[in-house]
Amino acid sequence: MTSIGTGYDLANSIFSPDGRNFQVEYAVKAVENGGTSVGIRCKDGVVLAVEKVVTSKLLKPGANKRIATVDKHLGVVYSGMVPDGHHFADRARDEARAWRETFKTPISTSDLASRMGGYLQAYTLYQSVRPFGITAIIGGFDSELESPVDGEVGSGPSIGAGGKVQGSHGGPGLYMIEPSGMYWGYYGAATGKGRQAAKAELEKLNLSEGKLDLKQAVKEAARIIYVAQQDNKDKEFELEMSWISNADGPTKGRHVEVPKELLEEAERLAKKAISEDDEEEEGEEEDDKMEE
Amino acid sequence: MDHRPQAWGRPRDDVYGAYDASYMQTNQPNQHTQSPIVTGTSVLGMKFKDGVVIAADNLASYGSLARFTDVKRLRTFAESSVVGFGGDVSDMQYLDRHLTELAIDEAYTSTTTTPNAQPTLNARNLHKYLSKLLYHRRSKFDPLWNSLLVAGLDEAGAPFLAAADLLGTTFTSPSLATGFGSMLAQPIMRGLVPDEASVAQVTREQAINCVRECMKVLFYRDARSLDSYSLAVVTKDGVELSENEKLENQSWAFADRIKGYGTQTV
Amino acid sequence: MAMFSQNPVLNGPNYSFAEVPQHAVDGLREHRFNPYTDNGGSTLAIAGADFAIIAGDTRLTAGYSINTRYAPKVFKIGGSTSSQDDANILLSVVGFAADGEALKERLDAVCKMYRYRHGKPMSVSACAKRLSTILYQKRFFPYYVHAILGGLDEDGTGAVYSYDPVGSYEREQCRAGGAAASLIMPFLDNQVNFKNQYIPGSGVGHELQERERVPLPRNEVEVLVKDAFDSAVERHIEVGDGLQMMIITKDGIEERLLPLKKD
Numbered sequence: 056m057t058s059i060g061t062g063y064d065l066a067n068s069i070f071s072p073d074g075r076n077f078q079v080e081y082a083v084k085a086v087e088n089g090g091t092s093v094g095i096r097c098k099d100g101v102v103l104a105v106e107k108v109v110t111s112k113l114l115k116p117g118a119n120k121r122i123a124t125v126d127k128h129l130g131v132v133y134s135g136m137v138p139d140g141h142h143f144a145d146r147a148r149d150e151a152r153a154w155r156e157t158f159k160t161p162i163s164t165s166d167l168a169s170r171m172g173g174y175l176q177a178y179t180l181y182q183s184v185r186p187f188g189i190t191a192i193i194g195g196f197d198s199e200l201e202s203p204v205d206g207e208v209g210s211g212p213s214i215g216a217g218g219k220v221q222g223s224h225g226g227p228g229l230y231m232i233e234p235s236g237m238y239w240g241y242y243g244a245a246t247g248k249g250r251q252a253a254k255a256e257l258e259k260l261n262l263s264e265g266k267l268d269l270k271q272a273v274k275e276a277a278r279i280i281y282v283a284q285q286d287n288k289d290k291e292f293e294l295e296m297s298w299i300s301n302a303d304g305p306t307k308g309r310h311v312e313v314p315k316e317l318l319e320e321a322e323r324l325a326k327k328a329i330s331e332d333d334e335e336e337e338g339e340e341e342d343d344k345m346e347e
Numbered sequence: 348m349d350h351r352p353q354a355w356g357r358p359r360d361d362v363y364g365a366y367d368a369s370y371m372q373t374n375q376p377n378q379h380t381q382s383p384i385v386t387g388t389s390v391l392g393m394k395f396k397d398g399v400v401i402a403a404d405n406l407a408s409y410g411s412l413a414r415f416t417d418v419k420r421l422r423t424f425a426e427s428s429v430v431g432f433g434g435d436v437s438d439m440q441y442l443d444r445h446l447t448e449l450a451i452d453e454a455y456t457s458t459t460t461t462p463n464a465q466p467t468l469n470a471r472n473l474h475k476y477l478s479k480l481l482y483h484r485r486s487k488f489d490p491l492w493n494s495l496l497v498a499g500l501d502e503a504g505a506p507f508l509a510a511a512d513l514l515g516t517t518f519t520s521p522s523l524a525t526g527f528g529s530m531l532a533q534p535i536m537r538g539l540v541p542d543e544a545s546v547a548q549v550t551r552e553q554a555i556n557c558v559r560e561c562m563k564v565l566f567y568r569d570a571r572s573l574d575s576y577s578l579a580v581v582t583k584d585g586v587e588l589s590e591n592e593k594l595e596n597q598s599w600a601f602a603d604r605i606k607g608y609g610t611q612t613v
Numbered sequence: 614m615a616m617f618s619q620n621p622v623l624n625g626p627n628y629s630f631a632e633v634p635q636h637a638v639d640g641l642r643e644h645r646f647n648p649y650t651d652n653g654g655s656t657l658a659i660a661g662a663d664f665a666i667i668a669g670d671t672r673l674t675a676g677y678s679i680n681t682r683y684a685p686k687v688f689k690i691g692g693s694t695s696s697q698d699d700a701n702i703l704l705s706v707v708g709f710a711a712d713g714e715a716l717k718e719r720l721d722a723v724c725k726m727y728r729y730r731h732g733k734p735m736s737v738s739a740c741a742k743r744l745s746t747i748l749y750q751k752r753f754f755p756y757y758v759h760a761i762l763g764g765l766d767e768d769g770t771g772a773v774y775s776y777d778p779v780g781s782y783e784r785e786q787c788r789a790g791g792a793a794a795s796l797i798m799p800f801l802d803n804q805v806n807f808k809n810q811y812i813p814g815s816g817v818g819h820e821l822q823e824r825e826r827v828p829l830p831r832n833e834v835e836v837l838v839k840d841a842f843d844s845a846v847e848r849h850i851e852v853g854d855g856l857q858m859m860i861i862t863k864d865g866i867e868e869r870l871l872p873l874k875k876d
Contacts, residue, residue, distance in 0.1 A: 123455070124451075124454045124455055126451055127450070127451055127454065148455065151451075152448065152451070155444075155447070155448070159444070205443070205444045205447050206440035206441070206443045206444040206447075207440075208407065208415070208418040208419055208420070208436060208439070208440060209407075209415055209417045209418050209419070210417050307426070309454070310454075381645065381646055478711075482711050482714075482715060485646075485648050485711075486648070486754070488646060488648065490646055490648075510680070514648065514649070514650055514709075514711050515711035515714075515715070516650065516652065516675075516680075516709075516710050516711045517710070517711070517714065518673050518680045518681040518684050518710070519681060519683075519684075520680070520681040520682070520683070523681075529675075529678050529680075530678060533678075542682070542683075543683070
């Protein structure tokens with residue numbers, strides 16, 4: 056950070072001579088200190104997971120949820136400044152509601168990502184504001200079914216075009232939005248403190264092959280959060296997870312919390328997996344010693 | 348010739364007379380619904396020991412014209428309650444959108460969002476909400492022209508069935524029917540469930556069969572009814588909604604004995 | 614007012630057949646939304662020396678149809694919770710059921726607010742005045758109900774207050790309201806207020822001495838109420854199904870449900 060003190064980092068809307076907006080870069084720093092968030096898009100749905108750092112023993116376990124429901128089929132999770140995340144979720148809900156009001160149909164995951172990307176980008180333009188100190192992951196499942204308009208009562212013409220587009224639409228969607236407003240669609244997304252380790256684990260899953268199913272993804276997400284948490288073991292944390300399947304799947308197209316039993320099972324497996332890793336590492340160390 | 352920009356694109360005053368701009372005025376009174384336009388007929392509901400059966404046909408009439416024949420008048424709420432709408436279809440659509448929004452808002456704060464968990468708004472809450480909305484609108488002289496039944500479970504998990512109408516009148520009973528059904532179907536249903544105590548003796552099959560029979564009676568006698576209907580069963584396991592039921596085993600044998608209508612004189 | 618008419622269905626004026634309009638009115642005819650309806654039913658309240666009874670049938674009608682056989686018309690008001698366990702006031706409403714419900718909810722909210730602010734329940738007389746104000750505030754779009762309020766006054770004596778739809782009110786010994794009011798009230802005049810009862814042999818014409826008025830004991834009043842409703846059921850089609858009786862004494866509120874004829 057050689058540019059600190061040059062004056063170009065004091066506000067939005069001023070570029071540094073080498074073309075950087077330092078406020079945005081500092082916002083990214085805020086994200087990098089937050090609890091790890093992970094999203095996995097698999098063949099039949101999306102899983103969101105977050106490492107919720109327990110900042111006080113006085114907090115009620117399971118309260119203060121970090122994953123927010125935006126619409127029936129949409130959820131968001133974020134790393135970074137929690138109040139900024141709350142505002143992000145509120146805005147996303149407003150966008151989803153406004154979309155329904157206008158188009159009488161649910162907003163698609165990609166459209167919500169686009170709207171929110173635009174919203175965050177606007178916070179990089181003005182003197183009077185600062186960028187969001189979060190990176191958010193949006194997960195959703197756009198229905199593949201012939202989706203009726205909200206309030207629609209009939210099924211429309213049974214023959215002829217009837218305005219219907221042939222072919223399949225919809226499916227799972229996963230997007231990550233950074234403080235700059237930049238967003239991409241992902242097979243697997245990770246942000247926050249443990250993102251490097253998490254991304255490495257996500258890459259190993261070969262998600263683009265579309266072989267992983269939702270239940271496996273839940274277990275992988277739990278494991279990845281535990282793996283990513285390895286580097287600061289001393290911090291207590293809670294694992295919070297939600298998922299979204301299609302209408303035939305376990306969540307019936309809705310964004311809901313992962314059921315308690317499955318969550319506990321996933322956590323058990325995650326703990327087992329990392330303890331096995333530790334043993335292997337210890338074993339390797341011993342081998343090294345023996346060689347010496 | 349008037350060349351002022353204000354006159355562009357307007358009929359020429361010298362040819363057509365002074366322009367009548369009255370349609371642009373917005374100071375005329377707001378129009379409220381004074382009568383329903385496209386309407387749905389009866390909704391039937393009946394409690395049984397584990398839940399509630401609710402049914403309505405799939406017709407939306409335009410006066411006496413059978414205008415839309417695949418209109419679904421049973422709407423599920425939060426996958427745990429069903430609202431059956433009679434009366435104006437556009438007001439029904441408004442209410443449906445409103446309830447969709449309400450269900451989404453509920454999902455924001457709901458602590459247990461897992462499927463099958465009890466929603467924060469049960470059928471009793473939903474009915475109270477809708478009846479207050481209906482009463483509020485009637486008090487503004489801008490009514491929502493519906494009579495509706497709410498079926499589901501109450502906070503204790505017991506079957507819940509209640510009615511509300513455009514005036515905000517509310518009531519509950521082991522069996523309920525709106526519109527023509529209150530005259531034709533309700534007496535039949537009361538035969539099976541005369542009081543709350545008898546609900547515990549009625550099985551799901553008995554209730555469904557009774558409601559199906561009532562739908563048949565209504566199709567025989569209600570000129571604004573249809574033989575295609577929707578039927579939903581609400582229990583603690585959720586809502587089973589079937590929207591393409593057909594009336595079966597109809598018997599029109601009685602028809603040729605009916606005399607004295609229309610041009611028929613003998 | 615049509616509500617008090619003896620015509621159960623038409624809900625309109627009770628004109629004689631001679632007065633029926635023979636011709637349609639010329640010019641525009643406007644159909645307006647009617648925000649009122651009559652849901653039938655009847656109520657009755659009697660005050661005793663140390664109790665008050667408010668009763669109502671449980672039938673709710675729409676024209677000739679019975680909407681439900683069980684829709685209570687008598688409510689406990691002003692308890693600290695929705696269970697109304699510690700309520701000290703009774704309210705009955707009859708007429709347009711939706712307005713009745715709205716009025717009950719409003720008065721209950723007012724009484725609850727009073728309890729929270731002052732740390733004590735509202736007195737019956739204060740509540741009675743407040744109810745009058747609520748009704749009068751909607752003078753030009755009235756709650757279409759005949760309300761009766763009951764409780765015990767500061768001396769522990771039974772109190773009954775009755776209201777017209779726009780808030781005119783009076784404390785009375787007894788009052789019947791609703792569809793069968795005109796059937797029950799004369800019976801009450803005679804049996805509770807001893808109207809037209811004279812001491813035998815006390816004289817002739819104006820010399821006759823009226824029977825002395827004394828408050829009736831509770832058991833007699835309960836029988837009186839049941840008899841009044843049994844009679845009303847016989848003669849009025851909008852009354853029947855069930856009789857709900859709420860009895861308030863210094864020990865609290867007791868509720869009794871008795872069957873009435875369902876025809």
